[in-house]
Amino acid sequence: MNVHASDGYTTADGRQIGPVVMDLKNITLRFGGVEAIKNISFDIRQGEIRAIIGPNGAGKSSMLNVISGFYVPQEGEVWFKGYRRGPMKPYEVARLGIARTFQNIALFDGMSVLDNIMTGRLNRMKSGFLSQAIWWGAAEREEIENRAQVEKIIDFLEIQNIRKTPVGRLPYGLKKRVELARALAAEPQLLLLDEPMAGMNVEEKEDMSRFILDVNDEFGTTIALIEHDMGVVMDLSDRVVVMDYGRKIGDGTPDEVRSNQEVIDAYLGVAHD
Amino acid sequence: MIDQLIFSAEVFLNGLMTGVMYALVALGFVLIYKASGVFNYAQGVMALFAALTLVGIQQGQVPFVHLINAIFGTHVENFGWNVPSVLAIILTAGVMVLLAILIEKLVLQHLVGQEPIILFMATIGLAYFLEGFGDVMWGADIKTLDVGLPQGISDTVEAVTAEWVGYGFFIDRLDIWASIIAAILVAALVAFSQYTKQGRAMRAVADDHQAALSVGISLRFIWVMVWSIAGFVALVAGIMWGTKSGVQFSLSLIALKALPVLMLGGFTSIPGAIVGGLIIGVGEKLFEFWIGPLVGGATENWFAYVLALLFLVFRPQGLFGERIIERV
Amino acid sequence: MLYREAGDFKTGYRADGQTFPIRLDRWGYYILLAVAVLVVPFLINDYWANAVFVPFLIYAIAALGLNILTGYAGQVSLGTGGFMAVGAYAVYKLMTAFPDISIVIHILLAGGITAIVGMLFGLPSLRIKGFYLAVATLAAQFFLVWLFNKVPWFYNYSASGQITAPTRTVLGHAVTGPATSAPAKYLICLAFVLVLAWVARNLTRGTSGRKWMAIRDMDIAAEIIGVNPLTAKLSAFAASSFFVGIAGALLFSVYLGAAEVGEAFGINKSFLVLFMIIIGGLGSIFGSFAGAAFMVLLPVLLKNLLVGQLGWPTDLAAHIELMIVGALIVLFLIVEPHGLARLWALTKEKLRLWPFPH
Numbered sequence: 001m002n003v004h005a006s007d008g009y010t011t012a013d014g015r016q017i018g019p020v021v022m023d024l025k026n027i028t029l030r031f032g033g034v035e036a037i038k039n040i041s042f043d044i045r046q047g048e049i050r051a052i053i054g055p056n057g058a059g060k061s062s063m064l065n066v067i068s069g070f071y072v073p074q075e076g077e078v079w080f081k082g083y084r085r086g087p088m089k090p091y092e093v094a095r096l097g098i099a100r101t102f103q104n105i106a107l108f109d110g111m112s113v114l115d116n117i118m119t120g121r122l123n124r125m126k127s128g129f130l131s132q133a134i135w136w137g138a139a140e141r142e143e144i145e146n147r148a149q150v151e152k153i154i155d156f157l158e159i160q161n162i163r164k165t166p167v168g169r170l171p172y173g174l175k176k177r178v179e180l181a182r183a184l185a186a187e188p189q190l191l192l193l194d195e196p197m198a199g200m201n202v203e204e205k206e207d208m209s210r211f212i213l214d215v216n217d218e219f220g221t222t223i224a225l226i227e228h229d230m231g232v233v234m235d236l237s238d239r240v241v242v243m244d245y246g247r248k249i250g251d252g253t254p255d256e257v258r259s260n261q262e263v264i265d266a267y268l269g270v271a272h273d
Numbered sequence: 274m275i276d277q278l279i280f281s282a283e284v285f286l287n288g289l290m291t292g293v294m295y296a297l298v299a300l301g302f303v304l305i306y307k308a309s310g311v312f313n314y315a316q317g318v319m320a321l322f323a324a325l326t327l328v329g330i331q332q333g334q335v336p337f338v339h340l341i342n343a344i345f346g347t348h349v350e351n352f353g354w355n356v357p358s359v360l361a362i363i364l365t366a367g368v369m370v371l372l373a374i375l376i377e378k379l380v381l382q383h384l385v386g387q388e389p390i391i392l393f394m395a396t397i398g399l400a401y402f403l404e405g406f407g408d409v410m411w412g413a414d415i416k417t418l419d420v421g422l423p424q425g426i427s428d429t430v431e432a433v434t435a436e437w438v439g440y441g442f443f444i445d446r447l448d449i450w451a452s453i454i455a456a457i458l459v460a461a462l463v464a465f466s467q468y469t470k471q472g473r474a475m476r477a478v479a480d481d482h483q484a485a486l487s488v489g490i491s492l493r494f495i496w497v498m499v500w501s502i503a504g505f506v507a508l509v510a511g512i513m514w515g516t517k518s519g520v521q522f523s524l525s526l527i528a529l530k531a532l533p534v535l536m537l538g539g540f541t542s543i544p545g546a547i548v549g550g551l552i553i554g555v556g557e558k559l560f561e562f563w564i565g566p567l568v569g570g571a572t573e574n575w576f577a578y579v580l581a582l583l584f585l586v587f588r589p590q591g592l593f594g595e596r597i598i599e600r601v
Numbered sequence: 602m603l604y605r606e607a608g609d610f611k612t613g614y615r616a617d618g619q620t621f622p623i624r625l626d627r628w629g630y631y632i633l634l635a636v637a638v639l640v641v642p643f644l645i646n647d648y649w650a651n652a653v654f655v656p657f658l659i660y661a662i663a664a665l666g667l668n669i670l671t672g673y674a675g676q677v678s679l680g681t682g683g684f685m686a687v688g689a690y691a692v693y694k695l696m697t698a699f700p701d702i703s704i705v706i707h708i709l710l711a712g713g714i715t716a717i718v719g720m721l722f723g724l725p726s727l728r729i730k731g732f733y734l735a736v737a738t739l740a741a742q743f744f745l746v747w748l749f750n751k752v753p754w755f756y757n758y759s760a761s762g763q764i765t766a767p768t769r770t771v772l773g774h775a776v777t778g779p780a781t782s783a784p785a786k787y788l789i790c791l792a793f794v795l796v797l798a799w800v801a802r803n804l805t806r807g808t809s810g811r812k813w814m815a816i817r818d819m820d821i822a823a824e825i826i827g828v829n830p831l832t833a834k835l836s837a838f839a840a841s842s843f844f845v846g847i848a849g850a851l852l853f854s855v856y857l858g859a860a861e862v863g864e865a866f867g868i869n870k871s872f873l874v875l876f877m878i879i880i881g882g883l884g885s886i887f888g889s890f891a892g893a894a895f896m897v898l899l900p901v902l903l904k905n906l907l908v909g910q911l912g913w914p915t916d917l918a919a920h921i922e923l924m925i926v927g928a929l930i931v932l933f934l935i936v937e938p939h940g941l942a943r944l945w946a947l948t949k950e951k952l953r954l955w956p957f958p959h
Contacts, residue, residue, distance in 0.1 A: 068825055069825075070821075070825060089824070089829075090824045090825045091824050091825070091826075091827045091828055091829045091830075093825075094825060094826055094827030095827055099826065100825060102822065106819050106821070106822035106825075107818075107819075107822075108814060108815050108817075108818035108819060108822070108823070109818050109819075110814060110817065110818050110884065111811070111814050111815075111818065115811055115814070118811055119811050119812075119815050119823075119826060119828075120826060122808060122811060122812060122815075122826070122827055122828060123827040125808045127807075127808065129804075129809065129836065129840075132803060132804055132807045132808060132809055133800045133803055133804055134800070134803060135803040135806075135807070139803075139807055139808070140615070142808075143614075143807060143808075144613075144614045144615055147614040148614065151614075182826065183826075186826070186827070312732050339914065339917050340917065343911070343912075343913040343914065343917055379931075380931055380935070383935040384934065384935060387934075387938070389731060389732065390677055390731055390732060390735075391934055391938060393677075393732045393735065394677075394875070394879055394930070394934060395930070395931050395934045395935075397872065397875070397930065398876075398926075398927045398928070398929070398930025398931040398934065399927060399931060400927065401872075401923050401924075401926050401927030401930065402923070402924050402926075402927025402928050402931065403927070404923055404927070405920045405921060405922070405923025405924035405925075405926075405927060406924050408916075408920040408923070409917065409920045409921060409924065413916060413920065529739065529868070532736045532739065533736065533739075533740075535736075536733060536736055536737070568751065569751035569752070570751070571747060571750075571751065572747070574743050574746075574747045575740065575743035575744040575747050578736075578737070578739050578740035578743055578744070579740045579744055581736070581737070581740070582725055582737045582740040585725065585728065585729050585733060585737060586724075586725050586728050586729070589728050589729050589733070
């Protein structure tokens with residue numbers, strides 16, 4: 001297995017990993033005088049599960065925010081599917097096929113589970129205002145078509161019984177799952193997961209891990225995730241980026257990263273000079 | 274040309290004085306907003322209510338006289354005594370404290386942790402209630418308020434300016450006194466919040482409710498205290514405006530004028546409230562003086578809002594507000 | 602056990618997405634509709650039309666409009682009175698300039714003009730949020746009222762500064778002007794209400810509604826999943842103002858007949874409509890109707906009780922009304938922030954189990 005080849009490789013479990021889909025080159029992000037991300041480069045390949053790990057405050061979430069277009073880096077280039085991405089609004093990035101979940105769940109609490117997941121498909125619904133106003137033609141047709149798609153995702157994530165429940169009433173673990181459903185509903189080419197298992201018990205973590213693997217396997221979705229649970233990260237991901245104090249200190253397969261001295265130091269807390 | 278400039282200067286000065294009055298009302302808003310996160314729309318009605326109560330006590334009116342007469346068919350008018358101004362002011366301040374306690378007990382306590390916009394709408398309801406309550410309690414007729422503040426055109430200013438620029442400026446003595454009292458009030462409030470234990474507790478609550486609770490500060494006490502102070506500020510504003518233009522419903526509308534002041538100055542800044550008040554006061558008077566005649570006058574009705582609106586589009590956090598960094 | 606949904610199965614997404622998924626609700630709605638269209642017009646007299654039905658219908662449209670903006674899209678507006686004034690003055694100018702064209706078209710156009718003005722004043726919502734925006738909409742309220750007061754062109758240079766609705770007919774019956782009969786006033790308003798309520802329901806259950814609610818519940822997340830805040834917010838302002846403009850046009854032309862802008866469309870009107878949606882229920886079509894009914898009926902009832910029965914002076918009754926309205930607003934926000942609509946829903950949930958407690 002040669003994970004550094006330019007046109008993809010095959011994993012140990014036989015999945016085909018394609019060429020680079022997201023390429024980040026020399027990204028630097030500042031807030032006032034603070035450098036949250038210092039000159040980081042890495043890439044994400046078609047079909048792989050890529051993890052970003054690091055201690056608290058390492059800049060992982062900021063990195064994810066750069067990818068999803070919420071923060072615009074002061075320096076560096078973001079290449080997606082072979083094109084350089086200029087400064088874009090977050091909703092424009094979403095339309096390119098990048099969906100995400102959030103560290104602190106960001107669901108729409110006043111809406112039902114079904115409506116929340118339907119928002120994931122907003123970019124695919126094109127009916128005009130007038131058609132919506134009279135609920136005739138395009139509006140009704142695409143509502144039913146997209147509802148069918150959403151029902152598939154509801155089945156896939158096993159949340160049929162809570163479809164019409166307002167999201168605000170759900171327990172934490174289910175909310176995380178609904179958020180994943182909303183991101184999946186967009187049929188993204190790149191799925192970003194910000195700590196998908198934070199605050200979950202073992203059983204919920206197992207469920208979530210299974211869903212992530214299934215998504216990757218069945219839909220071939222490229223996934224980039226941040227996670228603190230090392231066991232989960234090492235089991236799930238094909239390649240891992242390690243960040244510390246805004247710098248990249250390691251990049252490679254789980255095994256390579258595990259044996260990297262700098263990574264061990266960062267996690268065991270060797271004094272910085 | 275030189276005449277125009279001198280007139281403008283006079284308009285400018287009068288605008289400054291009006292601005293001080295706006296700032297005084299805005300100050301009440303800022304205090305409550307900082308300590309409890311409540312945007313208190315009822316501040317203006319509190320000023321009206323305070324002024325009504327003050328006049329009522331001064332003139333020995335029987336509270337709820339209309340209601341009593343309507344229910345029992347009596348013809349009670351008033352107690353037939355007059356209360357001295359100072360005593361009446363103290364009694365009114367007491368009523369405002371009582372009001373603060375009631376508001377905390379009946380309204381705020383039940384809305385802890387609600388979204389700011391819900392609290393805002395609750396204070397609109399409070400404003401309606403208080404307006405009706407004040408009218409039922411003291412009657413809705415226009416009343417004159419006189420607590421012995423000097424009024425009329427200041428001869429000194431007129432004489433001095435006549436000598437220096439050859440044209441006597443007309444400035445109301447009441448406005449001058451209002452400015453002085455407002456300045457003292459602001460200084461006292463700043464000193465209170467910086468140098469006393471309660472003041473520190475108040476700032477702690479403003480910063481973080483949870484953290485303040487965890488170090489043993491009583492949230493309820495702070496809220497009652499802040500609403501009492503705001504009630505006192507409303508009383509002062511009520512006295513000034515009431516003396517100037519009579520105690521009547523329109524007095525509560527100055528609260529609406531304080532809103533753009535706050536938008537300019539930022540909701541959390543005491544200096545912001547003052548500077549914002551001055552900018553609005555001067556701005557609307559000058560605009561009315563220069564542009565008003567060209568478009569039919571009465572531009573004061575909307576100038577402040579449109580100015581604040583345009584300003585906010587370019588600087589959403591106001592002049593002195595803290596910059597908002599959005600996170601996910 | 603009378604009210605239940607058991608056995609009421611859906612076999613398609615179309616059936617599952619309908620407005621009244623429970624069969625009994627559907628029947629109740631049809632009966633209500635039949636009474637409103639077939640019975641009320643024959644019984645209505647001037648008192649009932651002017652005191653209750655016509656203002657209720659018109660304010661229901663305004664409340665629907667504000668609910669789209671505030672209840673669904675989460676943008677609080679205190680400029681409703683000003684936008685109603687735009688509708689009123691637009692319909693007045695259109696009626697007097699093009700007397701041969703149907704009043705129905707004029708009213709719709711007035712709504713369209715208000716939608717454009719609403720979008721204009723909605724632009725700042727892209728930068729400012731929450732009560733900053735609420736205060737910013739006051740700019741619309743005060744500026745618009747001032748504009749219609751100061752520019753004589755808007756009131757056709759009439760000496761009194763008032764606008765007066767000339768007589769216009771629909772299908773041969775006068776619907777505006779002094780000769781309008783009570784059933785005609787009622788029916789024209791009812792027609793607009795039925796169509797607009799249906800449109801509001803359609804807009805809020807589909808793509809636009811979801812965008813609005815996403816912006817309301819969490820605007821940053823909404824933007825990241827692909828909602829363009831510019832179009833979402835402006836479309837909410839446009840749709841809302843369209844409704845509010847039509848309400849203003851009807852209020853002036855059908856109900857009042859003559860209006861002076863400061864009196865008919867002042868800041869109190871903004872608060873009145875806001876109170877309707879708070880009491881009725883934010884983000885609910887049914888709530889818009891319930892709130893409008895409540896706020897229209899309350900003064901009528903109080904006046905009948907206090908002035909009619911107890912013989913109290915009218916000004917005292919008016920002050921007590923202020924107190925009651927204010928206290929009710931606070932009470933609703935404390936006890937049931939979702940208003941009458943939620944209370945109704947809770948009652949129905951209880952009814953499903955009735956007469957068994959569990």
